Amino acid sequence: MVATRRRKAATAVKSAYFEDAMDVDEASGQDSDSGSETSNYGGKRKRGSGSTSARRSTGRQAKKARVDDVEYAQEGSSKSRKVYDSDDLDDDSDDEKVSAKKSGSARAPKKSSSRKQKRSTAVDEDYDMELEEGQQVVGVVVKAPTTGRVPPGQISRNTFNFLSKLRDPKCNDRGWFKLNEPVYRVAETEWKDFVEAFTDVLVEVDPQIPHLPPKDVIHRIYRDMRFSNDKTPYKTGLSASFSRSGRKGIFAHFKPGNQSIIAGGSWCPGRQELATIRANIARNSRRLRRVISDPEFVRYFGEPHPHPNGERQNIFGHEDELKVAPKGVDKDHKDIDLLKCRSFAVVHRFTDSEVFDPDFKEKLGQVASVLRPLVHCLNDYMTVENADDDDDDDDDDAVDEDD
Numbered sequence: 001m002v003a004t005r006r007r008k009a010a011t012a013v014k015s016a017y018f019e020d021a022m023d024v025d026e027a028s029g030q031d032s033d034s035g036s037e038t039s040n041y042g043g044k045r046k047r048g049s050g051s052t053s054a055r056r057s058t059g060r061q062a063k064k065a066r067v068d069d070v071e072y073a074q075e076g077s078s079k080s081r082k083v084y085d086s087d088d089l090d091d092d093s094d095d096e097k098v099s100a101k102k103s104g105s106a107r108a109p110k111k112s113s114s115r116k117q118k119r120s121t122a123v124d125e126d127y128d129m130e131l132e133e134g135q136q137v138v139g140v141v142v143k144a145p146t147t148g149r150v151p152p153g154q155i156s157r158n159t160f161n162f163l164s165k166l167r168d169p170k171c172n173d174r175g176w177f178k179l180n181e182p183v184y185r186v187a188e189t190e191w192k193d194f195v196e197a198f199t200d201v202l203v204e205v206d207p208q209i210p211h212l213p214p215k216d217v218i219h220r221i222y223r224d225m226r227f228s229n230d231k232t233p234y235k236t237g238l239s240a241s242f243s244r245s246g247r248k249g250i251f252a253h254f255k256p257g258n259q260s261i262i263a264g265g266s267w268c269p270g271r272q273e274l275a276t277i278r279a280n281i282a283r284n285s286r287r288l289r290r291v292i293s294d295p296e297f298v299r300y301f302g303e304p305h306p307h308p309n310g311e312r313q314n315i316f317g318h319e320d321e322l323k324v325a326p327k328g329v330d331k332d333h334k335d336i337d338l339l340k341c342r343s344f345a346v347v348h349r350f351t352d353s354e355v356f357d358p359d360f361k362e363k364l365g366q367v368a369s370v371l372r373p374l375v376h377c378l379n380d381y382m383t384v385e386n387a388d389d390d391d392d393d394d395d396d397d398a399v400d401e402d403d
Contacts, residue, residue, distance in 0.1 A: 138175065139176075141179050141181075141182065142180045143182055143183075144186045145183065151358075152194075152196075153196075153197030154190075154358055155190065155191075157356065158187065159186075159187040159190055159238075160352060160355075161256075162183050162184060163187075163237060164256045165180075166235075166236045167236050167257075169232060172232040172233065172234050173233065177233075177234060187238075188221075192214040192215075195217060196213075198364060199211060199214075201365040201368075202364075202368055205372065206250075206368065206369075206375070208379075209243060209249070209250075210244065212242075217242055218239070219235075219238075219240060221234055221238070236255060237255030237260075238253070238254050239252065239253040240252050244379070249264060250371060250375065251264070256352060257352070258349070258352055260349065260352070261349050262347075262367050263345055264345065264346060264371035264375050265343070265344045265346055265371075265374055265378055266343065266344045266378045266382065268320065268342065269342075269344075273382045276381065276382055276383075277344065277378065277381045278339055281338050281339060282339065285335045285338055287377055288338065288377055289304070291373045292304040292346075294373070296370050297374070298314070300346075301347070302314045314346060315343075315374075316337065316341065318341065318343045321343075322342065325340065326339055344374075346374065348367050
């Protein structure tokens with residue numbers, strides 16, 4: 001549009017200049033003295049002073065009008081634009097198109113997306129959060145406690161308080177756990193620090209146990225619900241296992257309500273392992289009898305014989321214990337009480353106040369030292385058939401003398 005207007009203005013200017021030139025030529029062909037007028041081809045026109053003067057005045061008026069129109073057009077155009085040479089109008093119009101294209105192509109500032117707006121919007125606790133359509137507040141994330149913390153290697157009441165809440169079915173679900181995850185992460189870190197400190201004590205008590213990092217010995221808090229009628233997704237305690245193979249041997253489990261335990265031995269061994277243990281017991285049970293009858297062992301785990309009421313005592317009274325003699329074994333066998341066992345494990349319990357004691361890991365180490373002979377005995381029974389008792393007895397006697 002701009003280029004078209006400029007072309008029209010230039011054409012008007014050119015035509016004005018052309019007509020002015022014709023008037024000049026026409027005036028030069030007139031005879032001012034005689035009042036005659038010469039044609040362009042050398043012929044003479046009829047004289048007539050009246051008609052000539054009229055034509056002159058008419059030409060002057062037309063010329064003046066054309067000059068005024070040109071000046072008016074130039075004056076109006078100069079106010080809105082620059083005056084360009086007519087030969088350069090086409091080139092200038094192309095340049096202006098490019099510049100106009102560039103100016104028109106400037107992108108408008110992008111509007112921030114709704115996700116960025118949500119992220120940039122600060123949520124003030126004193127004000128309600130603006131929710132979009134379909135959103136709703138499902139709960140408030142609980143902050144981790146800032147008080148009641150303990151040094152690494154100890155268990156705090158905060159951890160037991162969190163585990164106590166998991167005993168409530170209303171809290172033992174994924175929604176509640178997600179809102180309280182900051183509290184759990186602090187308890188998890190505390191548990192890892194304690195396991196690492198206890199591993200140092202346990203390795204000194206039993207050199208057969210490797211010094212593994214906490215992640216290799218602790219158990220997850222998530223339950224396996226596939227074959228259980230209890231569909232709560234989380235355990236209500238923290239646990240870890242230690243042995244020369246990684247997760248067998250000594251088992252530590254901490255649970256509020258005076259239910260924390262340390263256990264040792266072999267729990268539900270495999271079919272082949274159980275057959276090997278029974279074969280060694282049937283051949284000679286003296287070593288195992290001596291271990292479970294030790295006074296220190298009895299002080300922590302109970303008398304070395306089945307309880308009259310079938311309760312748990314020493315290595316006896318487990319739920320999987322046989323009611324009759326195993327297949328191929330005489331019911332009157334002298335070691336029938338041992339041969340009926342399917343698990344050879346003992347348990348010692350601790351109160352919550354004992355768990356909160358700063359020296360609790362050392363107390364666990366003392367119990368682990370009492371468990372060590374049983375763990376070593378069962379390891380030999382499971383891996384070596386017809387094990388020689390004489391060397392083991394000498395070794396254990398030497399240990400007892402050192403103690």
